[in-house]
Amino acid sequence: MRRSLLSLLLVPLALIPACECGSEGTNPSSTGSGAAGGAGGAGGGGSTSTGLFDAGACNSDTACDGGVCVNGACCDADLACGDACCSDGQLCSFQQCQTPGAECTDSSECPDDHYCDFSLGDDGAGGAGGMGGSNGTGGAGGMGGACTGGVATLTGRCLPRPPLCPNGQDPDPDNLTCVAACQVVPANTTFEATLKYAWGGQTTAPFATDVMMSPIVIQLDDDDCDGKITERDIPEIVFSTFANGAYTGAGVLHAISVVEGVLVEKWATPGIVNATKHIAAGNIDGLPGNEVVACGSDGTARAFRGDGTPLWTSAAMPCFMPSIADLDADGTVEVIVEGGILDGATGALEASFSAPLATSFVVSDIDLDGQLDVVTASQAFHADGTLFIDTAVSNQSFFYGTSDWKSPWPAVGDLDGDGTPEVVVVDNPNHTLHVWQADAGAPGGFRIVRDPVDINGPIPPSACAAGSWGNTHGGGPPTIADFNGDGFPDVAMAGGVGYVVFDGRELTDPAVLGPDTLIWIKPTVDCSSASTGSTVFDFNGDGRAEVVYSDQQRMRIYDGPTGDVLFQTCNTTATLIENPVIADVDNDGHADIVVISNAYGSNSAGIQCNDGVANGQSGVRVFGDPAGAWVRTRRVWNEHAYHITNVAEDGSIPQLEAQNYLTPGLNNFRQNKQPGSEFAAPDAVVSIAPQCTGAYALAATVRNIGEAPLPAGVTVGFYAGAPGSGTPLGSGVTTRALYPAEAEVVVLPGVDPAIQSGTVYAIVDDGSPPHPLWTECRTDNNTSAAISGRCSTVE
Incomplete structure (x- = not known):
């Protein structure tokens, strides 16, 4: 009851009717007829009598x-x-x-x-x-x-x-x-997941509901008719689709939401955004409501209002995985893309990076100066775009900035609990993991904490056919969470041949050999991109996060300490770097899994489940626990590099972002949680x-x-x-x-x-x-x- 109980004080309004926007409210709450006003509660004082x-x-x-x-x-x-x-x-x-x-x-x-x-x-x-x-x-x-x-x-x-x-x-x-x-506290019973909602499903040509990018969850409209867009509304799921396998071209940007128990489309904007580059959302212009930022099919960054209408278009510049933050903590929000730092309200270029970004980036304060930094796998830039760290390690990318970008991917967390964050880097071109840290006293302002470790572990590269990307490369964007319940965050990622979890504290311990930092690895099927993302969540609140990951054939939920498969279902995708996301999408007080799929490649043996049930999915599906046993979580996941403190649940962007790695109960990356008690x-x-x-x-x-x-x-x-x-x-x-x-x-x-x-x-x-x-x-x-x-x- 923390933060709650007012004595049933002063009887509140007579009934607030269920929101039926556009019609006059009635009072259907009790048997009989007629609306009624508020009545006195027990023992308070709404009267104006004289005591x-x-x-x-x-x-x-x-x-x-x-x-x-x-x-x-x-x-x-x-x-x-x-x-x-x-x-x-x-x-x-x-x-x-x-x-x-x-x-x-x-x-x-x-x-x-x-x-x-x-x-x-x-x-x-x-x-x-x-x-x-x-x-x-x-x-x-x-x-x-x-x-x-x-x-x-x-x-x-x-x-x-x-x-x-x-x-x-x-x-x-x-x-x-x-x-x-x-x-x-939910009882620790058998782990279950069931399909709650689905959108799309076109598994034959032209496959117009195919999705192959990470969806986001954000509040875009007023569902409860209080005149505001807040965390109390039902959030929207936003994503892009493509047809006929043309995933590198223009797609359709969609916003869907749960209405009366089904997913319905709120709006769709065709022909403007790149179908498989990523999107972000939040309040970027300081006005009521949230906006969506995407990468245009014409080589620009694009912003859309909450109703899907265009807000602004940037100058031509590289754009792949946008982030939103108030970089300089001045109360105005910036949109960060690979080509520069943009004014959130107008899309105008505020600052260029003093050196081209070598890889994809995330936003975090890594030097503990209280200001956010733009951090790539090998570089760090201040809020004005000036370069202050260049490790020159893992700075090679393939197909830079395209839908097929094979980049080293960073994430940030405090792996050893000493109060100073580490930058975790998954080097896709070399299927390795390494760790570095900002250190003003070291040459170049950084030090290498862990030299490269092979993420394939004991699984041979030949698990992927010769000539496939997974045979010689591999590694998707990393996640950071406590998987084994030891109180320290661990590091996990998907490769071409398997999904792997490393002990975070041991990665920072020079006395532990690289291969010995591995907790577990499980074989997967992702030889095509070998770059797929993943997410993590502690579904039962026991302090040990589970992994949610979809390879070319199936979405699986893995037990954090052991890697045992808790749940799996056919979920076909040709894979890029997309990942499922976790949020409460129907406002029922429990976590949901949002996962995308595509069917255009399901004629390939590598993208078939062959389970006798289904060989192809297309669109967006939402899974939940049939007994409502999964713990609470937030109603937002606003970008690929989501880390909780980067956005409020209503979509507002903090002027001074709390350092996730120093926030009690967090110290994670690409993991959702419920602030306070789950x-x-x-x-x-x-x-x-x-x-x-x-x-x-x-x-x-x-x-x-x-x-x-x-x-x-x-x-x-x-x-x-x-x-x-x-x-x-x-x-x-x-x-x-x-x-x-x-x-x-x-x-x-x-x-x-x-x-x-x-x-x-x-x-x-x-x-x-x-x-x-x-x-x-x-x-x-x-x-x-x-x-x-x-x-x-x-x-």
């Missing part, structure tokens, strides 16, 4: 005419807060009287230790009482908001986040003063209050006090009587995802006013209907306290 309404002495046995006796004086029930009576304009949050802060439309507009509570807004939100007061009654609210024209006119007020409970202390659901950690879970609590404005009704305030979003569609049951033996009155459901601390009011209309003579209560997640994709960290707090159904008579 102490009777100066006379009272005690617990003294009637306060619907109020509460607080410290010997009667207090308005809506303003009672533990041992205090809040002042006019305050409300009760976690047994503390709080004054709501500035108006907000998103938590990002509040101070770091606050969040935006929409229950306090004027636009479609009814004021009401919160949870944590003395008797749990609250005031009635106004009408709920609606999504119209794609924008929800909802505002809230900033409120402090609750304090954390001391270690080992659980919050008292009847006296909430703090929140505790909320996590669910095991974060939701925790739903509920309060109930009568709604006394207009026809009598009951209003249940559902609040998520967990660390992860609570999905929409959670059942709320309303009861008369005492918990455990009450009589059902009806039920409703929540209509939107509730992020930590957020709440929604579910109203049950048409309730017989006669129940005012007794007590009522509510149960959230009533009956625990099947929901395999999410699990609460606690279920013993799903029942509200029973309160009187009587409407307050306090004036």
Whole structure:
């Protein structure tokens, strides 16, 4: 529950309807008819009454005419807060009287230790009482908001986040003063993966859905109708296709997304981008929304707005694998391509490299000066393009900058944990791995940490036929992650003859011979390019990353410590340097695998699965765990050289990028993770209050006090009587995802006013209907306290 629980404070908006952009919102959340406004939660203070309404002495046995006796004086029930009576304009949050802060439309507009509570807004939100007061009654609210024209006119007020409970202390659901950690650790059961979504599938000529580049995942439009493009929306998968095997020419740039359980195309822009060069995305112009950067088929760099329309075109220059960063930390974003450093907003050339880039590059601060560097396999450049390191090692490329570029590939990580990063280089032309490090005190400003090691290990080059690229070369872009759980990052890559993992710490130890640094290698089939990329992810959160890799025939998931195959499926591709990516593409709180395929070469024996099921795939497929056991991850993977700290989850680019290799829990490259806890879970609590404005009704305030979003569609049951033996009155459901601390009011209309003579209560997640994709960290707090159904008579 870290970062979450506000006492079910002030009843929030009456229902925020499910987003149906362009239509007026309704309230489908409960049985019966008619939209209803917010109702009071248990014990807060949305009322504008004057607090102490009777100066006379009272005690617990003294009637306060619907109020509460607080410290010997009667207090308005809506303003009672533990041992205090809040002042006019305050409300009760976690047994503390709080004054709501500035108006907000998103938590990002509040101070770091606050969040935006929409229950306090004027636009479609009814004021009401919160949870944590003395008797749990609250005031009635106004009408709920609606999504119209794609924008929800909802505002809230900033409120402090609750304090954390001391270690080992659980919050008292009847006296909430703090929140505790909320996590669910999946059981380590048999590893499974299943196909969730697919796009394309044209496995016969002209093979127009073929893909042979790395897809990206980025937020491009407003799916939840809050008027903003944020991490809460459903992200887009962006990629390029080609037809008739013409992968070196112009292709079609696509953006697709999950809509109502299927992948649908949001837009497609044909004939502009090179089909198999790579793309990047993020907010490059400083305006709301994200853009996509690609390499044009005409030898330029191209930028596209979030709707696929062109933004700018650069001058002609080499472009193969763009990156996006604020290189000089001045608050404006740069696009980096092999031909130079471009202004993100206009595409104008800001700086040329003082020496031509010899190989592909990544962006990272390798000299610990706090400024990002452009790092190739053998060179390093400052943010202004000036060269400051040239190792002259592994600087040979074949087919420079073309779709078939065979380059040495770099990645950056702190392999020995000494606080200084290493540059890991996979030299494709020589199928070797070596490591170097920036060192201002050494000749040339660098030192070689590990001399070249053969990545083929014990597998002979003859595993690839004579004349094939994999017979004499090999090695794709490296990944960095902890595969064996020793607390130090390791290095992995695909070659022509196998997939191999090296011990990162041993690579930095001169006492360990090169061949002895190998942890494992498994044979693969990639003799064509011998350059394919890969990605890694810790699916079960046990501290040991798994490998996700697709060769010419199959996508496989390998166990990190052993290399055992955990899962495999036919996935044909002629291969270049593409890799699968890992992100939460449907916003369900679990990692997904996005993998591409192509069928134009599947008539070749080397690109056939021969498994009796399928011999060719084409397009984009998304795999997930059928039981929802894979841990959480981010909803973004914005470029080939992705390393988490290079982009925020909403696509914004940090002005001062955190050093991944020094960030606790990271020190990785081409691995996705969930900042905070991968095991974060939701925790739903509920309060109930009568709604006394207009026809009598009951209003249940559902609040998520967990660390992860609570999905929409959670059942709320309303009861008369005492918990455990009450009589059902009806039920409703929540209509939107509730992020930590957020709440929604579910109203049950048409309730017989006669129940005012007794007590009522509510149960959230009533009956625990099947929901395999999410699990609460606690279920013993799903029942509200029973309160009187009587409407307050306090004036």
